[in-house]
Amino acid sequence: TDGMNIQEVAKKLHREPAEIIKKLFMMGVVATQNQPLDSETLELIAADYGIKAEEKVQVDISDLSVYFEEEDNEEAMVTRPPVVTIMGHVDHGKTTLLDSLRNTKVSLSEAGGITQHIGAYQIKINDQPITFLDTPGHAAFTVMRARGADVTDITIIVVAADDGVMPQTIEAINHAKAADVPIIVAVNKIDKPTANPDRVMQELSEHGLISEAWGGDTIFVNISAKFGQGIDELLEMILLVSEVQELKANPDRMAIGSVIEARLDKTKGPISTILVQQGTLKIGDPIVVGSTFGRVRAMINDQGRRVKTAGPSMPVEITGLNEAPQAGDRFVVFEDEKTARSVGEERMKRAQQESRSKQNRVTIDNLFSSL
Numbered sequence: 001t002d003g004m005n006i007q008e009v010a011k012k013l014h015r016e017p018a019e020i021i022k023k024l025f026m027m028g029v030v031a032t033q034n035q036p037l038d039s040e041t042l043e044l045i046a047a048d049y050g051i052k053a054e055e056k057v058q059v060d061i062s063d064l065s066v067y068f069e070e071e072d073n074e075e076a077m078v079t080r081p082p083v084v085t086i087m088g089h090v091d092h093g094k095t096t097l098l099d100s101l102r103n104t105k106v107s108l109s110e111a112g113g114i115t116q117h118i119g120a121y122q123i124k125i126n127d128q129p130i131t132f133l134d135t136p137g138h139a140a141f142t143v144m145r146a147r148g149a150d151v152t153d154i155t156i157i158v159v160a161a162d163d164g165v166m167p168q169t170i171e172a173i174n175h176a177k178a179a180d181v182p183i184i185v186a187v188n189k190i191d192k193p194t195a196n197p198d199r200v201m202q203e204l205s206e207h208g209l210i211s212e213a214w215g216g217d218t219i220f221v222n223i224s225a226k227f228g229q230g231i232d233e234l235l236e237m238i239l240l241v242s243e244v245q246e247l248k249a250n251p252d253r254m255a256i257g258s259v260i261e262a263r264l265d266k267t268k269g270p271i272s273t274i275l276v277q278q279g280t281l282k283i284g285d286p287i288v289v290g291s292t293f294g295r296v297r298a299m300i301n302d303q304g305r306r307v308k309t310a311g312p313s314m315p316v317e318i319t320g321l322n323e324a325p326q327a328g329d330r331f332v333v334f335e336d337e338k339t340a341r342s343v344g345e346e347r348m349k350r351a352q353q354e355s356r357s358k359q360n361r362v363t364i365d366n367l368f369s370s371l
């Protein structure tokens, strides 16, 4: 954007060059039509026209959301597995439920039994894959959880029957409602002598979740995640709800999707757990993720096995990025490394600029480049 001349600026703003020259003159800057302007001057003009950084008119290839809005050919769409997020208050049994679903013991190996990050797994029920996302229960992770709701098709809200509706239960309901995602309520710990599933129903009805038993349309399933009770029924309900949704994706395109979690490994570099939403991700794909980029070097599935491709709704861990992205970041695969690099560098630049000018809303770069 630096070096844009008055004529170009005028065009972008839909004004006459003379008007801008006059304005600059009033501000004490003398400029001619073809003279390149420095960013300070451009900023003056922008501020004068009241341009906000958010205003976008043209398609911007560095804006990853554009790729998510692309419509796919109806014939290319095939059924994809549902992405199910398990939410609920701390200690209400989210991870135990996942354990029970995949018959492993993840929660026991977690530090202090508290989930520190979002895990992603795919489970097959009668040959039908379902993708599950576990989310942390701590209030500090609210942002991540909010982002998690974005990729979600179905939310399971786990409520411990001996504890009832708690602040993070309500938070989870609000996230699911905001994202317009159907809710299945799993009333957990019904094995406990103090369990009171009716109270849970009563409390949830106050938040607009009325069970079918009470004439509402919310599915409630009583379960004991610890002892495996009600799990089959819960899975049945998940498949039922996902069938109604008719979830589809096109596996034959360059992949797009979202980051579930990311970390920096001392030897392997940035490792990101990502969820493919459209297309098929392949080893060697040039990829832009959030404000970083790279080439997919290795892909590992939820069972720790190396895979060469990952289709829609498939969670995988990837290496090969320059930096660790952030949970909730989107990714887009590009045809060639050159494009990925230029988009990635542009996004990195914008991210740096954005953080630099947080207080100063109007910045010259996202201003004119997004006009």
Ligand code: GTP
Pocket: 088, 089, 090, 091, 092, 093, 094, 095, 096, 097, 107, 113, 114, 115, 135, 136, 137, 138, 188, 189, 190, 191, 192, 223, 224, 225, 226, 227
């Ligand atoms: P955070 O990740 O910290 O939010 O917790 P969580 O919701 O994942 O809960 P977690 O699965 O770690 O379970 C918390 C405690 O409740 C553990 O001690 C579990 O053994 C226990 N628990 C979970 N489900 C059941 C159940 O169905 N019955 C009984 N009796 N205990 C359960």
Ligand code: MG
Pocket: 094, 095, 096, 107, 113, 114, 115, 135, 136, 137
């Ligand atoms: Mg947990």
